[in-house]
Amino acid sequence: MEEGVAAAKILVDAGYDSLNVDAGTYDSWYWNHPPMYFEDGMYREFGRILKQEVDVPIILAGRMDNPELAEESIGTCCDIISYGRPLLADAEIATKIKEGRVDEIRPCLGCHEGCMGRIANATVSCAVNSACGRENIYGLTPALQKKKILVAGGGIAGMETARVCALRGHDVVLCEKSDHLGGNLIPGGVPHFKRYDLKLVDYYKRQMELQGVEVHLNTEVTADTAKSFQADIIVCASGSTPKQMTVNGELPVYTADEVLLGKQDASDQIVIIGGGLVGCETALWLAQQGKKVSVVEILPEILGGHGAMPHMNYYMLTDLLNYHKVDIYTDTKVLKTTSDGVVVETDGTQKVLPAKTVIASIGYIENNMLYEQLKDSEIPVYNIGDSSQVHNIMYAIWNAYELARGL
Template sequence: MLFEPYKIGNLPLKNRLVMLPTVTNLARDGFVSDREIAYYDRRSRDVSLVIVGASYVNKLGKFFVNQLGIDDDEKIAGLARLAQVIHKNGAKAGIQLAMHNPKYNPVDFSKEQVRGFVEDFARAAARAKEAGFDLVELHFAHGWFVNQFLSPDVNRRTDEYGGSFEGRTRFALEILQTVKAEVPDIAVLCRINGDDFTPGGFSIEESVKFAKMLEQSGTDGLNVSAGVGATSEYHISPMGIEDRPLVKYAGRIKGSVKIPVIAADKLGEASDWEKILKDGTADFIGIARGLIGDPDCVAKIREGRTEDIRYCIHCNQACIAYILKGMPVSCMINPEVGRESEFEVKAEKPLNIAVIGGGPAGMAAAAYLARKGHRVELFEKGEKLGGQINVASIPPCKKEIGRVVEYLKKDLERYGVRVHLNTNITPAGMEAMDFDRVIIATGSVPAKLDMAMYAAPCQAVDVLEGHVPEGKNILVIGGGLTGLETAEFLAQRGKDVTVLEMQEDVAAGVFPMVKKLLLKRLKELHVNVVTKAKIDRMVRKKLSYTVDGVEKLLEFDDVVLAVGNKPDETFAKLKGHEKYTFVGDCNVVATAVEAIRNGAEISLKI
């Protein structure tokens, strides 16, 4: 059914696959940029409908730094270019109209201002039509401005825009009705929450009632999501959430209306998508992060090459996290995102290049250099490729990240990289290698604790690889992501675990959604997490530490160190030589996202 035609309103669609809206931060002062055009050009070739990401209808409702705007007529020309490139590729063009400003609540505005916002949506819809879009989607979900009016735990108004269910839905219904009157000849979708997943928030029962009201008010279809800012794991679900978390909500809503319903969020693989349609749970499959990671995923399904799909690993480290930081959208498994044209350049003079190290940075460097036309050989001292990603995929809820290694392996094969495993290259041996350029990607090594230890402690990486301490009471020193994941790994194996972290908080730099879910699981496993812990001394199997000036004593059976990593310096003396380029953690310790992007970007310079 995935490739059967269908309709939303009077809009004919060639298949059941829709590119869902995501903010890209590729706009410039709200105007469409060339990078935005290239981004949608790359992703509009196989889906039936592209819904351009949340575009603010007024300045008050602009949330992201480089978010796209549809708030004034000067932006119409750029939006028209965007619609044209989508149409050129055979897809219908939609755009999401939105407002979001967390500084304000529904009670902060007069009735006249609220009605003015309704008109802002209508004027934005008129601009979308003038720019050539076939459809507009009204953003009523995710704790954004309109969703705040819907939610009983947020909307404290006592006038006709608050209080009862009818009052809380009035703003959304007025927007829909006014937009339909303004653009009666293009399709209108509404994106709604199946559930807010907040105490006292908008529930599935209210959502079903709301869906019926939207249908009666003229919406041509519903795009079902869930969650608000505090519960965003339900609309951009990470690894820690099971697949298809919202399908049952889409099904409940579809069962209550006669208009098409789009399913969304972590929908699994192609076979799952087909089943969702066959079961009648939804009429369309919505893809967002999946098309960021693999713009060709729909073509691969159509051509029967599902084994080649690079499914999203739901790490959220470079799509959602980057956008929230004001950075352009990116992707761990696809560092080309938003820079598509940069990576199309071929080498004018192919070189013989060696890559030392088969971790993520080395694999990415080798693959992208070979794709550019260079002759590349990769040398890895271990028996397998992947480096620390192999370890990162071991903790609970992290299995998906292991796909990164498989994707990179396929790239090495596709572009003809010669791989040498179990090959340890020494500094002396490197200088004797006959290559035009050498890329050094030897990664990092665990840091050590600068204090006297009772005995050699375990390193977190060794524990995750299967060397589990025999003792019952385990002390993990270090409350970063690795330390906390190792604590969870041990607790699941029946250990009593205490984590000591010297900073005021744990999981520094970890995406808040991931941190929230991880800490919740640790609490359920009764892992004791101690912050602001200054370690004083360790004698045999007792450790003395201080918290806010109060000395405490902790007894343990085994110690696991997770105090971070430092660059591997095996080849440090070669830094600065033009023949050698250092990438990844052996240069600067960072995340897998940065390592892969750093490796890929080498191809832009050589």
């Protein structure tokens, strides 16, 4: 901090008119490009210190997406708010804030999947904004013929399809079999560090209202009921469900979704089977509550290894798991459970990991039954999102956008 203040004074003495304040180096990359695991406004203290040391305007970025937090920071921590990734997610964010349309802002998730995660080998874009960086060639045009489109499924892919189709002038009906929209983002958004996933769900809910999409909750589309909607096109977006796992022994095995949604309670000693993103984020969430958590992964590395996800997110998540003392066992196989915990085999030997709760996070399986039943219908039927292929939020949105802009 002392060096930063000294450098700032040197720059001001040299004639700099303002200073853009942030933190981080190539050795602490996630400070430069903060993922969702940071709290909002994580540079504010740095700006507050510098405002006391220099007399030029301070520019501040760093997860300043919350308009109220940004407004509170003006004058105390900074003089100008700088937006980077939020402008990729929604180029109109400043206008929407000014006009009081905060509920219409498409939020940046801090995932880096569409921006920094692509920058080495592709143009910068955005996971939640498919046209970002290619607006002229990939923007939306009005549909030449208005059609009635039935979207089966109210997850992110279904809502993006509905949003884009409605914007293009189609008559859209969206049916969701549960009593809420959001799909897998509802359990996924439970941890505090995934709060922007829930903001994305809220954004889509508002878009359904603004674009006049006819939404029916507690309404499951089946092969028998599909014809009753008299649609010209049917889009199946029925999502995915967690894979179930049975382990011989004395302890029940829950899915991460069951624990995240509070359907099953987690004890103070937990073993999570599966070290992918869902398993590791669930482990972090539980460890932040003071619970003792172990993650067992059969592969050599968790999170798919370095390069499987944007490296700033990868390094921060692994650092946080270490900081919260989550035990990681790779190249490790689960054998059975006992009243004492989970018996695993690692490095050719068996050991017992103490546990009272066992959680399986071994991936998701496509819910493609509706598409398989309807795909030979007389009208066009499409399958998108996780019901077509389980992937992440970016691919659900991008695939839905690609389909909807051509219908």
